[in-house]
Amino acid sequence: MKIELLTKNDNLSIQNTIISQIRDLINIKNLEPGDKLPSERMLSEKFEVTRSTVREAIQKLEFFGLLKSIPQSGTFVANIGVIALNGMIEDILRLDTPDFKSLVETRILLELKTVRLASLRRTEEDLKHLKSTLDAHEKKVLNGEDAVQEDLLFHLAIAKASRNSSMNTFMLTITPEIITNFEKHHVCSKNQVMSSIKEHKDIYDAIKNQNPKEAKDKMKAHFKILYQYCYNIK
Amino acid sequence: MKIELLTKNDNLSIQNTIISQIRDLINIKNLEPGDKLPSERMLSEKFEVTRSTVREAIQKLEFFGLLKSIPQSGTFVANIGVIALNGMIEDILRLDTPDFKSLVETRILLELKTVRLASLRRTEEDLKHLKSTLDAHEKKVLNGEDAVQEDLLFHLAIAKASRNSSMNTFMLTITPEIITNFEKHHVCSKNQVMSSIKEHKDIYDAIKNQNPKEAKDKMKAHFKILYQYCYNIK
DNA sequence: AATATAAAACTGGTTAACCAATTTGCATAT
DNA sequence: ATATGCAAATTGGTTAACCAGTTTTATATT
Incomplete structure (x- = not known):
């Protein structure tokens, strides 16, 4: 029980790490709305995690409307500028589970x-x-x-x-x-x-x-x- | 583009079908809060869909707090009675994407x-x-x-x-x-x-x-x- | 008959190979 | 130079095998 909770927190913190790394990548590469991110495989290699970890991070950002995945094509920055994107990711990373x-x-x-x-x-x-x-x-x-x-x-x-x-x-x-x-x-x-x-x-x-x-x-x-x-x- | 939209709707309607089948199963078997559902493999065989389809349906019901999956153990009816469960699933099935x-x-x-x-x-x-x-x-x-x-x-x-x-x-x-x-x-x-x-x-x-x-x-x-x-x- | 024990079966989760559609690069023709 | 066609590489999504715990079952022991 204790262990389960630990791994769950670990998973979440790993996911948050990946999310912030994706944000950094977008900033470094100066990606704008509509631009394509590197493929999931490349990201998983770059961040040294499994592809599914990258996948979950992307899906979370997709849920909040910041990224958009298109099958057999790629993952794209949504129609939201980098300023809003940075601000929102900051908020998402700090989101508490509601009391x-x-x-x-x-x-x-x-x-x-x-x-x-x-x-x-x-x-x-x-x-x-x-x-x-x-x-x-x-x-x-x-x-x-x-x-x-x-x-x-x-x-x-x-x-x-x-x-x-x-x-x-x-x-x-x-x-x-x-x-x-x-x-x-x-x-x-x-x-x-x-x-x-x-x-x-x-x-x-x-x-x-x-x-x-x-x-x-x-x-x-x-x-x-x-x-x-x-x-x-x- | 048109096709993509079609398959997306199809996927959603298949998911809704699975969700209502899960509801029926809970009712038929008289499952109460805390009771265990059949395994994902059995459900996928029974409903004649892939396991991942069953998985997604369960995850959606988990999001709304109706089911609870525990690793290496099973999926359980949450601490919510069958009446509320039936009513809520009815609502969830009819949820529109917000305009x-x-x-x-x-x-x-x-x-x-x-x-x-x-x-x-x-x-x-x-x-x-x-x-x-x-x-x-x-x-x-x-x-x-x-x-x-x-x-x-x-x-x-x-x-x-x-x-x-x-x-x-x-x-x-x-x-x-x-x-x-x-x-x-x-x-x-x-x-x-x-x-x-x-x-x-x-x-x-x-x-x-x-x-x-x-x-x-x-x-x-x-x-x-x-x-x-x-x-x-x- | 009751209990302890270990092995077998089963569980949700994870991973790696696979798929079909798209994109890219290059050779060819105009 | 430009356009065209086609094959190879690349993409996110899907599937089936695998994993590490849990639960059940069968067996052995008292």
Whole structure:
């Protein structure tokens, strides 16, 4: 377990080393947007690592839109100047894995927006989906069962109804992390769970009635406990 | 070119097919959190695809926190119940690649928050970094040169100073996409670029003075044109 | 019958050979 | 000199064999 973690960190630091070496190479060779990088084989030889290590580094930079690989042709500097490229790589190298507080903070921000957008853009199909997740949650809570999953799905249904696929994606990436952490920290008490039924209903109604202000306010009320929690943890 | 696009779509739809088959398998076998999936080799044989295709599908589900691969041991259902798992996979399968409007909308949301947080949390080091990106931008604009990159780096410096690594990551993923699109749609006129110098300065001062309201307002003013643009495109 | 032990089978990850498409270099023809 | 055709070299991507742990199974021992 300890060893696994070590090698994982090692892999990441090796990858970061390769990324910064690629950056240096781009700078030394004065490569501009559209220019071709040396082949993966040459880079792996130059940096004295395996080709797959180079490959992963390139894919990470590709994910952030800085490089672009074209099959049977080569890897190219994206349509971004060297100044932005250097700055962004610097940031990427220093990226931390998000802590719980960051995640909760981001979730609240996103949801206060998605709920507003959902109230403005929701289709009839969205409403049906929202209703079914709403009912599923209520049923579980009234049965005295754990309803964390149904709670999650209601919030994701809102994100979907916001018709903003970027926010929807972000919600999908951070929410699972949050709920598993939640259970660990057991944030919610029994009373809070019961009251969440009404809070969900209020949010649903606001979306149904296409009332953006109400939707946001009701979501804010729903997050009240979460707010406190988020800003109290160190 | 046309063919490349086709195969890319094909690959994605094959991956989605595999993902839904994995979901079906989890349901049929009643797998619960912590349970082990069949091995990659068995899955590839069962689904009649190569092992790497199965691998990519698993990695995507791992990215969204639904599965967890452990070396030399197996792939496991994450600590998320089957209900949430089914709902989330449904969402993941239907995820669109974000359109430009979604990206701009998300950027505005994020930046109105990061600038506020930055004003509250910025360190002296953050301030130095902000100042240097501010100056670089001003210098370029006054020289009559294109300053899109410096503009980007100023905004990323704010995201960094917000000390929220989740938002910082999101900003890093969407901003390059936005600026390349911007140049395509040529959003900014000459006058707007000149006035952006003062707008940046105002934002910087608000962050320096640790005035969150001012920071947000100045950022909002800076986004005024962007707002209009975002809500006018179809 | 229960336990200890070792060997065999199985696991996700890695590597090196392979593939098909592209690019390059050169000979040839115009 | 320029254009054309073609083969050789080069490219990122894919595949199948391999690796180092883990897990299971069978055997031996008490």
